[in-house]
Amino acid sequence: MAKPLTDSEKRKQISVRGLAGLGDVAEVRKSFNRHLHFTLVKDRNVATPRDYFFALAHTVRDHLVGRWIRTQQHYYERDPKRIYYLSLEFYMGRTLQNTMVNLGLQNACDEAIYQVQGLVAGLLGACFLDSMATLGLAAYGYGIRYEFGIFNQKIVNGWQVEEADDWLRYGNPWEKARPEYMLPVHFYGRVEHTPDGVKWLDTQVVLAMPYDTPVPGYKNNTVNTMRLWSAKAPNDFKLQDFNVGDYIEAVLDRNLAENISRVLYPNDNFFEGKELRLKQEYFVVAATLQDIIRRFKSSKFGCRDPVRTCFETFPDKVAIQLNDTHPALSIPELMRILVDVEKVDWDKAWEITKKTCAYTNHTVLPEALERWPVSMFEKLLPRHLEIIYAINQRHLDHVAALFPGDVDRLRRMSVIEEGDCKRINMAHLCVIGSHAVNGVARIHSEIVKQSVFKDFYELEPEKFQNKTNGITPRRWLLLCNPGLADTIVEKIGEEFLTDLSQLKKLLPLVSDEVFIRDVAKVKQENKLKFSAFLEKEYKVKINPSSMFDVHVKRIHEYKRQLLNCLHVVTLYNRPEQGVFVLKTFTLSFQAAPGYHMAKLIIKLVTSIGDVVNHDPVVGDRLKVIFLENYRVSLAEKVIPAADLSQQISTAGTEASGTGNMKFMLNGALTIGTMDGANVEMAEEAGAENLFIFGLRVEDVEALDRKGYNAREYYDHLPELKQAVDQISSGFFSPKEPDCFKDIVNMLMHHDRFKVFADYEAYMQCQAQVDQLYRNPKEWTKKVIRNIACSGKFSSDRTITEYAREIWGVEPSDLGSVEEAILP
Numbered sequence: 001m002a003k004p005l006t007d008s009e010k011r012k013q014i015s016v017r018g019l020a021g022l023g024d025v026a027e028v029r030k031s032f033n034r035h036l037h038f039t040l041v042k043d044r045n046v047a048t049p050r051d052y053f054f055a056l057a058h059t060v061r062d063h064l065v066g067r068w069i070r071t072q073q074h075y076y077e078r079d080p081k082r083i084y085y086l087s088l089e090f091y092m093g094r095t096l097q098n099t100m101v102n103l104g105l106q107n108a109c110d111e112a113i114y115q116v117q118g119l120v121a122g123l124l125g126a127c128f129l130d131s132m133a134t135l136g137l138a139a140y141g142y143g144i145r146y147e148f149g150i151f152n153q154k155i156v157n158g159w160q161v162e163e164a165d166d167w168l169r170y171g172n173p174w175e176k177a178r179p180e181y182m183l184p185v186h187f188y189g190r191v192e193h194t195p196d197g198v199k200w201l202d203t204q205v206v207l208a209m210p211y212d213t214p215v216p217g218y219k220n221n222t223v224n225t226m227r228l229w230s231a232k233a234p235n236d237f238k239l240q241d242f243n244v245g246d247y248i249e250a251v252l253d254r255n256l257a258e259n260i261s262r263v264l265y266p267n268d269n270f271f272e273g274k275e276l277r278l279k280q281e282y283f284v285v286a287a288t289l290q291d292i293i294r295r296f297k298s299s300k301f302g303c304r305d306p307v308r309t310c311f312e313t314f315p316d317k318v319a320i321q322l323n324d325t326h327p328a329l330s331i332p333e334l335m336r337i338l339v340d341v342e343k344v345d346w347d348k349a350w351e352i353t354k355k356t357c358a359y360t361n362h363t364v365l366p367e368a369l370e371r372w373p374v375s376m377f378e379k380l381l382p383r384h385l386e387i388i389y390a391i392n393q394r395h396l397d398h399v400a401a402l403f404p405g406d407v408d409r410l411r412r413m414s415v416i417e418e419g420d421c422k423r424i425n426m427a428h429l430c431v432i433g434s435h436a437v438n439g440v441a442r443i444h445s446e447i448v449k450q451s452v453f454k455d456f457y458e459l460e461p462e463k464f465q466n467k468t469n470g471i472t473p474r475r476w477l478l479l480c481n482p483g484l485a486d487t488i489v490e491k492i493g494e495e496f497l498t499d500l501s502q503l504k505k506l507l508p509l510v511s512d513e514v515f516i517r518d519v520a521k522v523k524q525e526n527k528l529k530f531s532a533f534l535e536k537e538y539k540v541k542i543n544p545s546s547m548f549d550v551h552v553k554r555i556h557e558y559k560r561q562l563l564n565c566l567h568v569v570t571l572y573n574r575p576e577q578g579v580f581v582l583k584t585f586t587l588s589f590q591a592a593p594g595y596h597m598a599k600l601i602i603k604l605v606t607s608i609g610d611v612v613n614h615d616p617v618v619g620d621r622l623k624v625i626f627l628e629n630y631r632v633s634l635a636e637k638v639i640p641a642a643d644l645s646q647q648i649s650t651a652g653t654e655a656s657g658t659g660n661m662k663f664m665l666n667g668a669l670t671i672g673t674m675d676g677a678n679v680e681m682a683e684e685a686g687a688e689n690l691f692i693f694g695l696r697v698e699d700v701e702a703l704d705r706k707g708y709n710a711r712e713y714y715d716h717l718p719e720l721k722q723a724v725d726q727i728s729s730g731f732f733s734p735k736e737p738d739c740f741k742d743i744v745n746m747l748m749h750h751d752r753f754k755v756f757a758d759y760e761a762y763m764q765c766q767a768q769v770d771q772l773y774r775n776p777k778e779w780t781k782k783v784i785r786n787i788a789c790s791g792k793f794s795s796d797r798t799i800t801e802y803a804r805e806i807w808g809v810e811p812s813d814l815g816s817v818e819e820a821i822l823p
Helices: 007-012 025-039 049-078 096-103 106-116 124-134 239-243 247-261 275-297 330-341 346-356 374-380 382-402 407-413 426-432 442-452 454-459 473-479 482-492 500-509 513-538 561-573 596-613 632-641 659-665 678-685 697-706 710-716 718-729 741-749 755-773 776-788 795-807
Strands: 082-086 139-144 152-156 159-163 183-187 190-194 197-201 204-216 223-232 318-323 357-360 371-373 423-425 436-439 464-466 547-552 583-588 622-626 644-647 669-672
Touching: 025 049, 049 204, 049 223, 082 124, 082 275, 096 473, 124 139, 124 204, 124 223, 124 473, 124 795, 139 275, 159 596, 183 275, 190 382, 197 330, 197 382, 204 247, 204 275, 223 247, 223 275, 247 275, 275 318, 275 330, 275 374, 318 330, 318 346, 318 795, 330 346, 330 357, 330 382, 330 426, 346 357, 346 382, 357 426, 371 374, 374 382, 374 423, 382 407, 382 426, 407 454, 423 426, 426 454, 436 442, 436 795, 442 454, 442 464, 442 678, 473 482, 473 632, 473 659, 482 500, 482 513, 500 776, 500 795, 513 632, 513 776, 547 632, 547 755, 561 583, 561 596, 561 622, 561 718, 561 755, 583 632, 596 622, 596 741, 632 659, 644 659, 659 669, 659 678, 659 776, 669 678, 669 755, 669 776, 678 776, 710 718, 710 741, 710 755, 718 741, 718 755, 755 776
Parallel strands: 082 139, 082 318, 139 223, 318 357, 357 436, 436 464, 547 583, 547 644, 583 622, 644 669
Antiparallel strands: 152 159, 183 204, 190 197, 204 223, 371 423
């Protein structure tokens, strides 16, 4: 056994308490060497850092397997209601360290690797899966195993260039292929109505191969499953080509079928209407629902024989959560299976479907809502189009009975949108076919009720709820900021890692001199680490004593990266440059490949940085850094080092945000509008402990009614005019003077997000930030208050609310550690 830890060591390794037997260094070392030798077929003379990583990953996975199997056995024995979380994307981040933290293996693994002298290489759906496992819920994440991820971003001459994210090139040690559960998914074909029921015939079949990844809870015995589907062509794909001798062509055409899981579509704020995307959406839904029904029908672990044949109890045993509209086809697909395959009466099938499905809305932007052409459905999913028409007809009959003569209401509430191109409104389908609809922050849920789905709310107000998003404190504090986690544990213990509301216990320490000093010290250490990382990876030298002002997120104009740009340019222009606080602006965001304006904004940021960073008069007082390829592992470095978090979207446009919560938990103060979860953060910590500025939702609406005129602000604010003129004239792009004309034209004439309207308030608010930052003690007091009041924003709280108020489930108890490990 490993030598007992001293009290000091325990404080430093808070992730390894309470798991007797798992932390044996000799055992870990032996397992590590065994995998290096037998799994990777290497010895230490030729092993690479990647080999060491894989050997350690396999070692850690060994400790998961017993729990993983036992968890699934437990679910079959107890037969709890299962939750199925369907999402087209899961940003899991790096798995190894997170798994070691959740298993309590970090200390033993660190020590074992040290002894063998090895080297170890180290977003919402992922947080939710973590919380479901930590809360002991019988939950499954379902999605697509994309061969290529979102893309790797490179910055070349200031412009974004996309490179393929070949994340599976070297294999994935965490996943387990399950070819025995491969399932057929049908496309195209024709529909025939026969005396025996409706038949979908002459379809093209693609096989869905599942790959399972374990999702461990934090220091409990639950290991849930994330199942991702990969598209495979059947062996008889295009068999007719074989018969005419074109064997090579037929084999090459298999790629067409397998393209379904080839690449992730990055355009999450714009609806493109590509057929491949619709195929992806149906592919994951069809495979998942077959899997769900197989599991519902079986009762014994490992048994595939159907036991349940009556679907009356289906909603008591199955909850399907639709994460945005991408899995909306679950509704017509479940209806198709129940009515066509299982021969359930239509009305009963509809009742079962509604009770089973629930829908989470993630956006209020009209351009992001999915509206598929009817013609595309007719070709690709003809039976589903019939079912959607039937659903819509019954829905409109119901509305017409309640609101006779209100034709406009029928038009607004129809799933089918008439026009030159008839379209299917997938959000309307989700609302109609679900028993619960929720937004992801209180202000967002109100907008959903009063604007986006106003007619539906009037029809069924009881259906609408709010579930404010949350983040997992295991990854976003314990793993990414161990120094701060340590400091907190020394004061209040470690219960906050599974009950984040415990952070309230820090409130009496807001004025504690020692705690203030310790928190400030951790922040400075994180800034030094991040500065060293920037120097090594980006060849940029920054002043670690400067304020780290951070703006990192997905890019969309509503998030107003341009407002931040105008602020930087204004500071650069001010003659009294010695007056403002030393600042390092760190920005990072990826633009969808087809989003011209977003790419232009990235070019503007890098161009401003080129001028500011090389101005000898400014020196190190002002730096602008663009971090390329923002991702989970980069977020884990930048968030703990941030002093100021920019959350400056136009009020009423951001659904929630989770980055704002991560920064708050890690000791950054927030400058932001009253939008998304910022509103609740201000409520929790007190608005005086955030830097709130700008138009409120009602102000934005009033300005829309009056008419927003950007030129009024441009003419009346000299510093704004100077900054805009510099961008327009080519001051930041001397070789291409017209480079940013499109940005200026948009700001002056087509700005839906009213950047200029908030400019003056934003500049004044930034001045308040500077003033407080000059008083480190008062600044740190606000930091402590923010940390202490961030407990609400745990994904554990969010998932508990989903479980209680939408899914109707209770956590499972898997018993003791010893029971969970199989011989």
